[in-house]
Amino acid sequence: MPINLNINEQNLKAQEGETLLTVARREGIPLPTLCFLEGLSVAGSCRLCLVEVEGSSKLQPACALKVTEGLSVKTATERLKRYRKMIVELLFAEGNHVCAVCVSNGNCELQDLAVQMGVDHIRFSYQFPERKVDLSHPLFGFDANRCVLCTRCVRACDEIEGAHTWDVAGRGQSAHIISDMAQPWGSATSCTSCSKCVAVCPVGALFGKGVSVAEMKHQPAVVDFLASARREQNWHKKEEQ
Amino acid sequence: MKRLVIDPVTRIEGHAKISLFLDDAGKLADAKFHVTEFRGFEAFCVGRPLWEMPSLTGRTCGICPVSHVLAAAKAGDEILAVKLPETALKLRRLMNLGQLIQSHALSFFHLSSPDFLLGFDSDPAKRNVFGLMDVEPELARRGIRLRKFGQDIIAKLGGQKIHPAWAVPGGVRQGLSEEHRLELLEALPEAQETTFLALELFKTLLDKFPEEVASFGNFPSLFLGLVTPEGLWEHHDGLIRVVDETGALVADKLEPADYLDYIGEASHNHSYLKSPYYRPNVAEGEAITPESAGLYRVGPLARLNICNRIGTPLADKELTEFRERFGRVALSSFQYHYARLIEILACTEAVALHLQDPKITDTRVRAQAGINVLRGVGVSEAPRGTLFHDYHVDENGLITKVNMIIATGQNNLAMNRTVKQIAQTFIKGPDIAEGILNRIEAGARAFDPCLSCSTHAIGQMPMQVELFSAQGELLKRLERN
Numbered sequence: 008m009p010i011n012l013n014i015n016e017q018n019l020k021a022q023e024g025e026t027l028l029t030v031a032r033r034e035g036i037p038l039p040t041l042c043f044l045e046g047l048s049v050a051g052s053c054r055l056c057l058v059e060v061e062g063s064s065k066l067q068p069a070c071a072l073k074v075t076e077g078l079s080v081k082t083a084t085e086r087l088k089r090y091r092k093m094i095v096e097l098l099f100a101e102g103n104h105v106c107a108v109c110v111s112n113g114n115c116e117l118q119d120l121a122v123q124m125g126v127d128h129i130r131f132s133y134q135f136p137e138r139k140v141d142l143s144h145p146l147f148g149f150d151a152n153r154c155v156l157c158t159r160c161v162r163a164c165d166e167i168e169g170a171h172t173w174d175v176a177g178r179g180q181s182a183h184i185i186s187d188m189a190q191p192w193g194s195a196t197s198c199t200s201c202s203k204c205v206a207v208c209p210v211g212a213l214f215g216k217g218v219s220v221a222e223m224k225h226q227p228a229v230v231d232f233l234a235s236a237r238r239e240q241n242w243h244k245k246e247e248q
Numbered sequence: 249m250k251r252l253v254i255d256p257v258t259r260i261e262g263h264a265k266i267s268l269f270l271d272d273a274g275k276l277a278d279a280k281f282h283v284t285e286f287r288g289f290e291a292f293c294v295g296r297p298l299w300e301m302p303s304l305t306g307r308t309c310g311i312c313p314v315s316h317v318l319a320a321a322k323a324g325d326e327i328l329a330v331k332l333p334e335t336a337l338k339l340r341r342l343m344n345l346g347q348l349i350q351s352h353a354l355s356f357f358h359l360s361s362p363d364f365l366l367g368f369d370s371d372p373a374k375r376n377v378f379g380l381m382d383v384e385p386e387l388a389r390r391g392i393r394l395r396k397f398g399q400d401i402i403a404k405l406g407g408q409k410i411h412p413a414w415a416v417p418g419g420v421r422q423g424l425s426e427e428h429r430l431e432l433l434e435a436l437p438e439a440q441e442t443t444f445l446a447l448e449l450f451k452t453l454l455d456k457f458p459e460e461v462a463s464f465g466n467f468p469s470l471f472l473g474l475v476t477p478e479g480l481w482e483h484h485d486g487l488i489r490v491v492d493e494t495g496a497l498v499a500d501k502l503e504p505a506d507y508l509d510y511i512g513e514a515s516h517n518h519s520y521l522k523s524p525y526y527r528p529n530v531a532e533g534e535a536i537t538p539e540s541a542g543l544y545r546v547g548p549l550a551r552l553n554i555c556n557r558i559g560t561p562l563a564d565k566e567l568t569e570f571r572e573r574f575g576r577v578a579l580s581s582f583q584y585h586y587a588r589l590i591e592i593l594a595c596t597e598a599v600a601l602h603l604q605d606p607k608i609t610d611t612r613v614r615a616q617a618g619i620n621v622l623r624g625v626g627v628s629e630a631p632r633g634t635l636f637h638d639y640h641v642d643e644n645g646l647i648t649k650v651n652m653i654i655a656t657g658q659n660n661l662a663m664n665r666t667v668k669q670i671a672q673t674f675i676k677g678p679d680i681a682e683g684i685l686n687r688i689e690a691g692a693r694a695f696d697p698c699l700s701c702s703t704h705a706i707g708q709m710p711m712q713v714e715l716f717s718a719q720g721e722l723l724k725r726l727e728r729n
Contacts, residue, residue, distance in 0.1 A: 107411070108304045142297055142644035145618075150297075193644075216645075217616060219421070220303040220413035 013061075013079040021074045028056055028069040031082065038082055039091060039120055042157040043070040044207055044227055046234030047166055050158050055091055055120070058082045066090075092124040100131040103138065103152035104210075110223035111211030117155060118210075141186075143193030146216055147205050154184055154212040159227070160204035167233050172198040184212075203230060250274070252680065257281075257689050264697070266688055267518075268671050274678035279668035281660070281692055283521035290650045298324055298619070298645040303413045305637065305652070311354065311698055313411045314347035314402055315630030315655075318484065319637040322626030324417025326505075327641055329620035335610035336419035339405060341484045342602045343414070344628060345595040346401025348483060349439070351631035352548070352588040352595075353398060355696040356446065357391025360585055363690050364453045368460070369683030387449070390442040394592070397432075397439040401599065404428035419614035426609050433603050440562075440596045447566060447589045454573075457582070463673035464691050465581025465666030468493030470526050470544035471553040472658070474504070474629050479556040481563075481594060483629040489554045490526060490544065495576035499528070504627035507636050511653065512542070523660045524653055538665035546633025546658045547695065548587035553577045560601075563594035581666050584694045619645045630655045632698055656697045666691040 009020045014027075014036055021030045026049070031038050041053040051071040058069050061079035069082070081087070098104075098117060106112050120126075138151035158175060161184070165171040172195050176185045187195035205213040206226045214223045236242045250272075255265030269278040289308055296304060302320040306313035318340055325332060332340075358377045365384055366375050374382070381388040399409040405424055406412020414421050454461065470493075474486040479500075488502035488510075502510060512527040514536035525542030536542060544550075553576075558564050567590060574583060602608055619641060626637040633655030640649035670691040674684045 107307060108300055110300075112413075140295060140297060140646055142646055148297060217299055217618075219299045219416045222413075222421070 010074060010076045010078075012074050012077070015081055015083065023074070025074050026070060027058065027067075027072040027074055027078070027080060030074055031069060036082055038069050039123060040070060041116060041120065041155065041209055042159065044159050044163075044230060046231035047159060047162040047207075050162065053155075053157060054094055057087060057090060059084055059087060088124075092126060095120050095124050095126050096129045096131055098155050099126070099129050100133050101136070102154065103135060108220055109153065109211040110214045110218050110220060111153075111225065112221040114221070114224050115211060116209035138183075141192050142216060143191035144198070144200070144216070145193065146200055147192070147202065148214050148216050149184070149186075149192055150212050150214070151183060152212075153210050155210055156182055156184070157209055158184075159207040159209065160184065160213060163203045163207045163230050167230050168199060168201050168203050170197045170199050170201070173204060203233075206230070250678070254685055254689060257692055264692070266667055266692070268675070268688070270675070270678065274675075276668070276671045276675050279664070279671045279688075280518050281664045281667050282519045283660075290652060293647050293650045296647050298327055298639065298641050298647060299417060301637075301639065301647065302415050302417075303411070306411050306413075308654075309698055310410055312347060312351055312630050312632070314343055314406075315628060315635050316637070317412065317415045318344055319626040319628045319630075319635045320639075321415035321417055321420075322628060323624040323637045323639045324626070326624030326626065327619060327621050327639065327645070328417050328615070328617040330418050330615040330617045333419055333610075333612050333615060335423065335607050336613040336615075337485075338602055338605060338608055339420050339424060339613060340415055342424070342599065342608070343402055343405050343412075344484045345599050345602070346398045346405070348398070348629075348631050349592050349595045349599075350395045350398025350402070351696075352592050353391055353395035355631075356585060356588055356592075357388065357395065359696070360690070360693055361387075361391070363686070363693075364450070364457070364585075367683075368457075368687050368690065369681070372682060372686065375686070387445070390438075390445065394439050394442045394446075397435050398595075400435065401432060404432060416614065418616055421614065423611045423613050424609050429603055429609055432599070436596060436600055436603070440593065443589060443592045443596060447586075447593070450586055450589055454586075459673065460687065460690075461580050461582045463670050464687075464694055465662060465669060466579055467665060467669065468579060469662060470498060470529070470542075471550035471577070472526065472544045472546050473551045473554050473634050474627065475555050476559075477501070481551060481555040481558040483551075483595075483598075485628075488627075488634070491554050491577065493577055493579060495553065498526075504634075504636070505625040507625065507627070507638075507653070511636075511658075512536075513653065513657075519660070521657050521660050524658045525661065536661070538661045538668065540661065543661040543665065544658065545581070545662045546655050547584060547631075548591045549578060549581065549584045550633060551629065552587045552590060558590075558594045560594055560597035562597055563590055566590045566593055581662065581691070581694045584696070588696070619643060632656050632696055633658055654698075656695070659695045659697065663692050663695050663697060666694070 008023050010023055012019055012021055019034055039055045041055050042050045049071050051068040056069040057066040059081040060067050106118055141149040161173040164173045172186050174185055175182055177183050186192040187197055206229045208225055211223055250270040252268035253265055257264040257266055265282050267280045271277045293304055302317040305316040305320045308316050362375045362380050366379055402412060403409045406414030470490055472490045474482040475489045476482045476486045488504055489500045490498040492498050510527050511524050514523045523536055525536050525540055526544045530542035558567055623640050628635055635655050636653040638651040639647055642648050667688055670688050674687055
């Protein structure tokens with residue numbers, strides 16, 4: 008049943024059950040995301056798609072906000088822009104992100120967000136955490152220095168591949184991605200080496216072994232294809248149809 | 249004892265200062281060349297993937313990143329235990345030639361020629377590349393274009409002039425297109441013409457600076473570098489040769505990977521730059537000083553001194569004339585400038601040969617492999633001399649240990665000795681003219697020291713000279729802005 012809502016003073020119609028992010032994307036209203044990926048469940052953890060909802064002092068993530076009749080939101084207020092920029096800066100400050108020598112330089116969603124937000128320097132103190140690189144898998148590598156904890160890899164591995172090799176251990180500042188029971192990736196027996204985690208990583212944390220700087224090209228759309236193919240029982244790629 | 253400090257040293261790549269120690273009579277007691285920056289690459293590369301090393305170590309420097317990229321890729325080849333595709337090797341050599349041309353052109357035209365053409369005693373505000381543009385606009389323009397030619401080789405191969413992420417363990421990431429090959433061939437004659445003009449000009453200047461030629465690091469020493477197995481001039485592969493001040497072979501056909509057997513590294517409290525020395529000439533426990541018998545020089549002058557000949561006709565003709573002027577081995581470090589120009593000529597000839605090679609545009613340029621050996625040493629000739637990258641990795645390819653011996657470091661003892669020799673020659677008492685300080689800097693500049701990844705303002709940086717009494721009291725401060 009169609010419902011009426013208002014985004015940025017624009018009256019729109021949507022279907023019940025849709026999220027605000029789905030509607031915004033359909034209508035061409037830009038909303039930055041990082042943890043969200045079409046085809047995966049919603050994590051709502053990166054907070055980049057936060058919007059202001061009329062009548063509520065709480066900001067809501069558009070990826071998790073179901074549209075309701077009469078919903079009125081603003082997606083690009085000065086406050087939201089300020090917060091989004093701050094979130095991106097905090098992500099840079101929290102990890103060890105060195106674009107110049109990163110496998111995903113030029114093909115990185117965090118880098119794109121920084122450009123989009125006008126981040127030309129980081130106002131916060133870099134944490135310089137001590138993190139390791141895991142090259143024990145014969146085909147892939149995991150560099151925890153570059154991980155932004157979006158959990159796309161965790162969800163893709165669990166929901167699409169069904170292996171659940173990846174998970175999050177620790178809490179707060181100590182939260183980190185582990186394979187199996189915190190074993191080296193190469194000894195994680197649940198891993199099927201399907202590469203979906205590598206495909207969905209928005210940054211250079213997961214990469215093909217042997218790639219050098221700026222060579223890693225992620226393909227996050229692969230999970231959307233797999234999810235819709237499974238749902239529709241149609242495994243032909245769209246261009247092949 | 250009085251202490252005189254030149255800080256910072258200008259028109260070099262990186263940060264350094266020079267201290268001059270005068271006795272109470274105003275005579276020079278000692279001189280030291282301090283490198284005042286600390287980088288820590290050997291520490292923070294540990295734990296990183298091998299495949300990242302060319303780009304990571306390339307960031308050591310903005311002038312000669314290619315040298316690090318190539319040495320790192322060579323060390324990576326060893327660890328993968330692969331044979332490079334023929335064209336990959338040729339392309340790497342071509343890029344190194346571009347690197348030598350651009351770096352040498354920068355050193356000669358932008359940094360050092362203002363001293364020769366405007367004079368060591370000229371107004372320091374104008375003694376820079378901009379001053380050069382005023383008096384010799386055509387030469388300055390040509391010098392800048394010559395450097396551009398070298399940079400274009402790098403950019404057409406690696407996609408960008410500075411920090412190309414191009415050479416990788418196992419080969420290179422992309423080949424040379426036919427279009428780029430033709431563009432480089434077209435630009436080559438002008439580059440060669442400029443080199444000849446600079447050579448002719450430099451020869452006319454030699455007679456103008458007899459005192460400088462005699463005192464700019466003019467002492468017997470060893471010279472070390474790579475030569476081909478036949479003993480010809482080499483810049484990327486080959487074997488290590490060491491000669492003495494007469495040109496006699498001290499060691500030949502040394503495996504570059506065995507460098508630890510013949511090169512030692514000493515640390516000194518006055519500098520962050522270590523002082524490599526030729527190990528067989530130094531007794532166990534002997535202190536390493538600039539007067540040590542282990543002192544050796546690397547770089548353009550060393551490469552010309554160690555080779556039998558260059559192997560290309562135009563450069564060989566110039567080398568013959570060079571040897572007629574200075575003997576089989578040129579000892580004055582002032583001739584680094586001359587050697588640099590001869591090397592640019594050699595590079596342009598070698599570039600022409602590569603560009604005419606039908607295999608240069610082949611697209612099979614990368615060998616893929618896993619970790620097959622746990623240690624690799626990559627050695628090449630950087631513009632400033634022989635460069636060693638030595639990596640240890642674990643079975644997955646994570647770096648566990650790095651040792652890098654940089655070309656400039658190997659000239660550290662020689663630079664210290666040069667600075668002292670110039671100070672001894674020109675300082676006659678406590679009143680020291682600015683031109684004398686500039687000569688002392690120029691002595692270090694002859695080695696084209698590359699102390700970090702940045703070249704600092706060209707003659708624009710303030711130079712501070714402080715004169716201290718024996719008790720450490722500040723007697724006098726001179727500032728150059």
